[in-house]
Amino acid sequence: MSDEDAVAAVTRTLSGLILGALHDISGAGVDTKPLNELAEGTRDKLVNLYLFQADVDGSLRNTDRIDLAAGETGQQPFPLVLHYLITPFVRHDPDLEAHRLLARAIRVLHDNPVLQRGELAAFAPESDVAKQLDRIRISWQPFGEKDIYSLWSAFQTPYRMSVAYEVRPVLVDSRRAVRTPVPVLKRGRADEGPAAQGSLPLELPAVAAAVPARGQQAARLGERVTLRGRGLSAVSAEARLTHPLKPEPVSVPIAPGDLTGTEASFTLDAATPGEFPAGLWSAGLALTTEVPDGAGVRRVVSVTNEVPLAVAPTITQLPAQVAQTGGAAVIDLTYSPPALAGQPVLLIFDGRAIEPDPATARPAGNPRFVVPAAEKGPHLIRLRVAGVDSVLVDRSGGTPEFVPDQSVTVT
Incomplete structure (x- = not known):
């Protein structure tokens, strides 16, 4: 603005x-x-x-x-x-x-x-x-x-x-701070959430959703992602992931055991973090099938529709305690994958959105944030890169809980 x-x-x-x-x-x-x-x-x-x-x-x-x-x-x-x-x-x-x-x-x-x-x-x-x-x-x-x-x-x-x-x-622009609420842990009785049926089944292969591991809202490097849909049976397949700031799509082969008629699973490779920057991706499948061709068969590649896939940054180093100086708290952290040029980075300090300190030149993956009027005590921390937050809620158990290592105590 x-x-x-x-x-x-x-x-x-x-x-x-x-x-x-x-x-x-x-x-x-x-x-x-x-x-x-x-x-x-x-x-x-x-x-x-x-x-x-x-x-x-x-x-x-x-x-x-x-x-x-x-x-x-x-x-x-x-x-x-x-x-x-x-x-x-x-x-x-x-x-x-x-x-x-x-x-x-x-x-x-x-x-x-x-x-x-x-x-x-x-x-x-x-x-x-x-x-x-x-x-x-x-x-x-x-x-x-x-x-x-x-x-x-x-x-x-x-x-x-x-x-x-x-x-x-x-x-x-207004100088009033943006209010960013903490995520809701439970929606409705037994956390059932809404259910809807919006279309009739079709014969063509199609992807309905990209589902990160453990029911999270976004996938992280090193985690599994499952593409769910219909008509996904094929001889071989690969996931095609498109990012708005990358010139070419990223292709990830699907192992034979990870492909069924309704699901295709793959892993975001953590060994090359620059290949999967955080942000909102588009995910689809390229399916190779065999069709009769005279006395033999020939292989045909069909490409499905694309669905959104959020890739979240991961905070790899965060101080457990920071001292309050002049009412402000200075937080240095590291995260992966580093933001690309042009991607906005924000620190969500409880419900406040804080931009990186412009007076300090830092590497892309190691920003410094100055939080004004930081009250003493524990505070929940999220890192937002290109609109996608780091994972704050652990949904692997029966009851959702906040991740313990994503908090800072101001002393």
């Missing part, structure tokens, strides 16, 4: 684009003055970019944040629509020179209807508006005679030829 410097960053970026369009006009520049101060500048030729109004984008006002996991709550960003007035000003030349400046500004905004992330980062590095997920678009704003009269009358200055644009959406 973006911070409170986003409005100034957008204005600076627009000014930079227009200034680039005026590079071959001697003495021309860009300013952001109110309309009544145009004649007081030091330049004889300029294009003035004036932010005269800011509205709320109603289409985004009540939408949920798209970066929250299920069950989490957080204050939505405030969506702004910025209205700009572009006015050319030439002190001693005829109006035709002002028209030339105006056309340059219109042309560059027409060529750049969407503010690119690279432009926002280059012109306004002090803001992180370039990181907001929604793209910032520029569009022409019709400006009626009544609008012109009202605006220029308010500044009590003679009218000059002007055009208006609107820029949307500019999202201003």
Whole structure:
């Protein structure tokens, strides 16, 4: 998303684009003055970019944040629509020179209807508006005679030829912390949960679900994963796993004893952690069957549908106790597999989401977290990589329990 410097960053970026369009006009520049101060500048030729109004984008006002996991709550960003007035000003030349400046500004905004992330980062590095997920678009704003009269009358200055644009959406993030509840251990009587039948059986092989070991919500390296479905009988098979940040799918052979008509099981190889980064994967099967072909048989490979498979990070080293310093607790931990470039990493400290300390350069698998206002006592810890949490609940027994080594005591 973006911070409170986003409005100034957008204005600076627009000014930079227009200034680039005026590079071959001697003495021309860009300013952001109110309309009544145009004649007081030091330049004889300029294009003035004036932010005269800011509205709320109603289409985004009540939408949920798209970066929250299920069950989490957080204050939505405030969506702004910025209205700009572009006015050319030439002190001693005829109006035709002002028209030339105006056309340059219109042309560059027409060529750049969407503010690119690279432009926002280059012109306004002090803001992180370039990181907001929604793209910032520029569009022409019709400006009626009544609008012109009202605006220029308010500044009590003679009218000059002007055009208006609107820029949307500019999202201003809330500083309220996201609330991340601890997982529910039991759902309903006897933890039965819901049951539903949504379709009729088909003849084609299909995968219905990817099931991690011991009923967990996500699989870890070194653990078994079972793909359940129908029509999975084959001479041989391999699981094909696709990750959004890996260029090619990962193929895992299915051993003959691990393949039946309804299940195919395989293990996530822990010896090569870089091959299976954490996050949400897509899992399917490539089945090789034999069909009659004249006097012999030939082998045919069919590929099933894909289902989601969450691969969780594993915290390999976590201090049992950390000291409280100035009300804060510093937690250094190691985990596997390390996050790939572009994957967000968060520490879930009870119900609070903490980002890695930006002031400390650390390896990908060994981040440092500074937890403000950390109360003394034990706290449950989870590590979230690309939206998938480390396993906090042990479901191998009859009753779910919290994993004992995923807690930190603040002293």
